[in-house]
Amino acid sequence: MKEGKTVPFWRNGIVLMSIGTVMIFTCLLAMDMETVDFASARISSRKTAERTDLRNAVNREMKIKPVTRSAHDRLMNVKHDPECLARTQHLLYRRDPERFAPSPAFTKAWNRYVMMHKACSHNKNWTHVFLHERGKTDDCNYLIVMEGNGGTGNKLLSLTSAFAYGLATDRVVMVEGRNQFKYLLCDPFPESSWFLPEDFPYQNVTDAEGLGVAIQRNFTDTSMVTLRLDHIQSWADTQFFCEHTHFGLMNVRWVGWSSTQYFVTRLLMVPSIWERLNPLFPSGEIFTFLSHKVLLPKNELWAHIVRLYFGYLAGSSKRVGVQVRLHGRWNLAEYDPVVFDHIVDCLQSRDVLPKLTTVDDVSDVMSFARNGWESSTEISVLVTSLQLKYYDELKDLYAGKPNVNKTAIRFHMVSHLGSQDSSVHQGETAFVEMWLLSFSDVLAISAYSTFGYVPQGIGGVKALYLNIKGEVFPNSTSCFDAYSTQPCTHNPQDPKCEGPGDANELHSEWMRHHVRECVDHPGGLQLVNEVVEEHSSG
Structure with a gap:
């Protein structure tokens, strides 16, 4: 177009009409697409709702618990413990983690124990302390847990029993640092370990005098006693489950623990130990809460x-x-x-x-x-x-x-x-x-x-x-219900206690309601949280 020459007005009108037509068509197309998207979304939503209704109906019919993302949501809010990841993570994978919240009394007792363990064990040269400081040089008493010869289940149950005793009697629990335990378990206590070194003089613990000798001496001039609490025990070792024995052991700095059995139920039948432990576990699930603290897997x-x-x-x-x-x-x-x-x-x-x-x-x-x-x-x-x-x-x-x-x-x-x-x-x-x-x-x-x-x-x-122990008969009962979540004490011992003991009517009443014979092992004892009817193993 040459300079100075004007454009006819009718051409500008055609251009403006064309642009307007394109804009109107584009707007209509966009509105139509939004309508299509909205309709598709409604159809998709209806189909999703139908599938959800079907799934919920099936779940209700089968009495199956729904799957939620609560574990994922909780995981995002957990402060992880790099030294023992299971300590903060294991409840994430349970259906009802709130049920496992410890009582305030147990939390307080646990925190107190953790502080005691750190004060009595941190930066210790254990061989020197054991061999050259056998006498009472501070306020620390120790329980050395030797790993037994049974299966892994027996070993873990025995370890939990030992810790329950240590918690009830203010003893710092130290664990043999050889064999399986050090490969299986986290250190339960931040900033301090419960594992003894491999070169610790374990033979000295094994060879230490037994409970019978200490009783004969009336626990005088005794710095070390080893308990031998297997399923078959001597008369002297059965005295461990007598009230007067625990008062005597308070004067012994080092106690060794050698066992393959679960004894928490039997320990609770000792009044002084019951007075310390029972208030910490109002639900009665002592093993459950202790295992969440001391039976945690290594990373x-x-x-x-x-x-x-x-x-x-x-x-x-x-x-x-x-x-x-x-x-x-x-x-x-x-x-x-x-x-x-x-x-x-x-x-x-x-x-x-x-x-x-x-x-x-x-x-x-x-x-x-x-x-x-x-x-x-x-x-x-x-x-x-x-x-x-x-x-x-x-x-x-x-x-x-x-x-x-x-x-x-x-x-x-x-x-x-x-x-x-x-x-x-x-x-x-x-x-x-x-x-x-x-x-x-x-x-x-x-x-x-x-x-x-x-x-x-x-x-x-x-x-x-x-019901598959021993010889199994075709017409016998195939299985029976547990009435407790807690382990059975297979060989609880019934010692004839020769020393003095204080009668405690509250304790006796508690035992009548909460200690029962094991449904799967006649003669065994089990802790229950409510009165139950008698069961038969068929």
Whole structure:
């Protein structure tokens, strides 16, 4: 266009009309797309609501707990302890972590003990202190826990018993720094350790005079006593469960503890110890709360536990733990078809797992797929046993036939070692399995099994006891209910106490209501939190 030449007005009008038409069309298109998006969102929302309603209906019918993201939300707010991650994380993986909040009295007693432990143990040369400061040079008394020869469950139960005694009597608990414990457990106390060095003179503890000699001396000129509290005890060692003995032991600086048994229930039958411990645990779950403090896995094991948790249990609406150990037999890992039948009958008759059916058509298969993929109704079953075949048979049974609830069930197993030994590897494996089992909603454990008592106590679960000890008969009761979450004291001892003891009517009344014979082991004693009816093991 040449300079000075004007543009006709009608051309400007055409340009303006074209631009306006494009703008109007664009606006209409955008409005139409918003309408389409809104309609799609309504359809998607309606479908999601329908799926949610279906899932909730199925969950209500099957009485399955919903899966929430509460554990994830809690994880974001946890202040992690790098020295012992399990200390602050383990409650994140439980359905109802609020239930495990310790009482204010226990929290106060624990904090007091932690301070005492640090003051009496920090930066000590333990060999020098033990060999050259045997007399009373400060206000510290010590309990040295020697690791017993039993299985991992027995060792952990004994250690918890020793700590309960130390807490009740103001003794600093120090643990043998050899063998399994140092590979399994975190240090419970920040800024101080409870493990003695490997070169500590342990033989001196083993060879120290027993309780009988100390009693004969009336606890005078005695700086070290070793308790030998196995399932068979001498008369002198049974005196440990007498009131007057504990007053005498107050004058002994060093006490050794050698045991493979759980004795917390029996310790509570000593009035002076009951007066110290009972107020700290109003729920009666002493082992549960102590285990959350002193049976924490080392970080390497905790990482393994968390990986297995997310691989096996996370996202499942129902977590089932099955622990199989054949006590009373030469081969603890033997496969017995009658035992397997008992396991299946227990799980099905108690509605832990759905019964099987022969009906298997396309509609059932599609319903099964919907339940497995679109709604979180699946059940995860963790089987722990020395014998692989129990796991294989359970898995094949439910894979081979449909179940009446059309539920997706997943079976898992961590190990099948074939036999029990005292190796560190087997101890680590057992400890990992115990912690995984403790996350179960339902536990079916072998009667009389200390391996099963540990996850039952850690998880605070009233288990089903599988009736598979000794010879198992086809028509016998397959399982029976526990009436406590706490371990059974298998050999509680009933000593004839020769020294003076103070009668305590409140204590006697408490024992009448809260100490019962174990349902899975006649003659054993168990702590319960309420009066229960008598049970029969069939």
